[in-house]
Amino acid sequence: MSHVLVVDDEPGLAHALGITLRASGWTVTTADDGAHALAAAAHHHPDVVLLDLGLPDMSGIDVITALRAWTRVPIVVLSARQHGEDKVDALDAGADDYVTKPFAMNELLARLRAAVRRAAAPADGDEAVVVAGALTVDLARRRVLRDGTEVRLTPTEWSMLEVLVRNRGRLVSRRQLLQEVWGPGYSDETHYLRVYSAQLRRKLEDDPAHPRHIVTQPGMGYVFEA
Amino acid sequence: MSHVLVVDDEPGLAHALGITLRASGWTVTTADDGAHALAAAAHHHPDVVLLDLGLPDMSGIDVITALRAWTRVPIVVLSARQHGEDKVDALDAGADDYVTKPFAMNELLARLRAAVRRAAAPADGDEAVVVAGALTVDLARRRVLRDGTEVRLTPTEWSMLEVLVRNRGRLVSRRQLLQEVWGPGYSDETHYLRVYSAQLRRKLEDDPAHPRHIVTQPGMGYVFEA
DNA sequence: CGCGGGCGTCAAGGATCCGTCAAGGACGCC
DNA sequence: GGCGTCCTTGACGGATCCTTGACGCCCGCG
Numbered sequence: 019m020s021h022v023l024v025v026d027d028e029p030g031l032a033h034a035l036g037i038t039l040r041a042s043g044w045t046v047t048t049a050d051d052g053a054h055a056l057a058a059a060a061h062h063h064p065d066v067v068l069l070d071l072g073l074p075d076m077s078g079i080d081v082i083t084a085l086r087a088w089t090r091v092p093i094v095v096l097s098a099r100q101h102g103e104d105k106v107d108a109l110d111a112g113a114d115d116y117v118t119k120p121f122a123m124n125e126l127l128a129r130l131r132a133a134v135r136r137a138a139a140p141a142d143g144d145e146a147v148v149v150a151g152a153l154t155v156d157l158a159r160r161r162v163l164r165d166g167t168e169v170r171l172t173p174t175e176w177s178m179l180e181v182l183v184r185n186r187g188r189l190v191s192r193r194q195l196l197q198e199v200w201g202p203g204y205s206d207e208t209h210y211l212r213v214y215s216a217q218l219r220r221k222l223e224d225d226p227a228h229p230r231h232i233v234t235q236p237g238m239g240y241v242f243e244a
Numbered sequence: 245m246s247h248v249l250v251v252d253d254e255p256g257l258a259h260a261l262g263i264t265l266r267a268s269g270w271t272v273t274t275a276d277d278g279a280h281a282l283a284a285a286a287h288h289h290p291d292v293v294l295l296d297l298g299l300p301d302m303s304g305i306d307v308i309t310a311l312r313a314w315t316r317v318p319i320v321v322l323s324a325r326q327h328g329e330d331k332v333d334a335l336d337a338g339a340d341d342y343v344t345k346p347f348a349m350n351e352l353l354a355r356l357r358a359a360v361r362r363a364a365a366p367a368d369g370d371e372a373v374v375v376a377g378a379l380t381v382d383l384a385r386r387r388v389l390r391d392g393t394e395v396r397l398t399p400t401e402w403s404m405l406e407v408l409v410r411n412r413g414r415l416v417s418r419r420q421l422l423q424e425v426w427g428p429g430y431s432d433e434t435h436y437l438r439v440y441s442a443q444l445r446r447k448l449e450d451d452p453a454h455p456r457h458i459v460t461q462p463g464m465g466y467v468f469e470a
Numbered sequence: 471c472g473c474g475g476g477c478g479t480c481a482a483g484g485a486t487c488c489g490t491c492a493a494g495g496a497c498g499c500c
Numbered sequence: 501g502g503c504g505t506c507c508t509t510g511a512c513g514g515a516t517c518c519t520t521g522a523c524g525c526c527c528g529c530g
Contacts, residue, residue, distance in 0.1 A: 136340065213507090236516065400517080
């Protein structure tokens with residue numbers, strides 16, 4: 019099923035949400051302030067973020083803005099204020115939906131499902147399995163086969179390959195790659211790209227010195243060619 | 245601006261919504277029952293549908309289902325019932341958002357904007373392909389094809405070509421070109437333009453000495469001619 | 471006719487970027 | 501604690517690319 023990041027500083031509510039969500043088949047990560055939320059989002063790549071606007075360290079709007087700087091993950095906002103201007107602010111900042119406390123749990127679940135479904139829908143071109151020469155990349159099962167035998171990838175290697183394969187045939191800029199794999203704040207760590215592109219090539223390419231699938235576009239980024 | 249289809253059977257509310265929406269820059273079509281709503285949606289292709297669930301001829305859920313059979317136009321639902329199970333049903337049927345009466349008009353406007361923005365976002369990079377004779381410039385994928393084969397450009401070459409192509413048919417002044425490619429503070433480095441226009445012509449033009457696409461306007465700047 | 475400015479061409483550096491190898495160090499597992 | 505995996509970081513050739521300078525051409529003008 020899908021993965022949800024719950025951001026809430028009230029331990030009781032966060033706990034209750036976690037139990038209910040897990041009972042509904044979600045996997046759950048929790049964060050109790052904005053900084054941890056951003057770190058967790060970058061690390062876990064949740065399918066949806068459930069964000070309480072009342073956080074101790076930074077405003078919820080800032081969290082939304084920071085997330086929207088690098089990801090389109092759906093954000094469902096949770097707020098105590100019933101008639102707050104912050105509804106408008108949150109939606110304009112890039113939130114996808116808004117739930118006011120108190121809320122019915124089944125309504126919240128429906129909104130989360132709707133948010134995930136909306137986000138998944140435009141990804142039409144996504145087939146779960148992409149074949150490129152001797153390579154078979156199964157995006158759903160997170161597996162790669164080369165000449166029919168499985169290749170073991172580390173989490174970071176897989177993450178980078180996944181971004182490239184989902185954008186196969188088109189250039190992925192260094193910046194985009196760094197942000198999607200390592201998260202915001204890593205936009206300039208271009209060295210990571212060199213290290214990991216080399217590792218992927220060593221594991222996936224027939225001739226790592228002359229790669230046919232993971233192609234460098236000097237000065238710009240990388241492309242996965244099928 | 246965008247076009248909204250308002251589906252409501254209360255003449256007073258529909259009228260008030262129409263006035264407010266038009267004042268906010270929307271163009272508006274109204275329908276007072278489900279059958280007319282479906283016909284109007286098929287005819288006008290609105291950018292967003294604002295749907296009141298309480299309709300005389302059919303249930304709002306059925307309207308959503310019928311729309312979703314053929315279009316992904318965002319649907320924002322309007323309902324009087326505050327704690328109704330119909331919220332969940334509407335969202336699961338394919339609605340994008342939900343507003344409960346009574347509602348603040350600026351919240352409704354924000355939700356409509358958010359719905360349209362969400363729907364438009366994935367389509368952004370589309371249609372960014374410019375064809376000029378034997379040249380094909382794909383602005384989204386950052387690729388250039390000449391007679392069907394890809395041409396490798398350096399980052400600076402691409403950046404300059406991109407500015408010219410985005411302003412195709414219009415003169416781009418030397419100053420503007422320098423600032424957009426090299427940044428502010430390079431307004432007088434006209435020599436760069438000569439070097440890079442020459443490189444682009446060598447890579448893209450059939451006869452670099454007599455360019456047909458990257459044309460110099462002496463003393464002023466350059467034009468990309470399709 | 472001589473001169474100068476704008477433009478195009480070519481080539482040479484120096485800076486930057488890329489690929490590679492390898493050494494710490496964090497973390498989980500036994 | 502010992503071990504293995506993985507991420508991060510550094511160093512270093514080699515390739516690529518940006519910048520800069522020199523030079524020739526064309527054309528208008530004095």
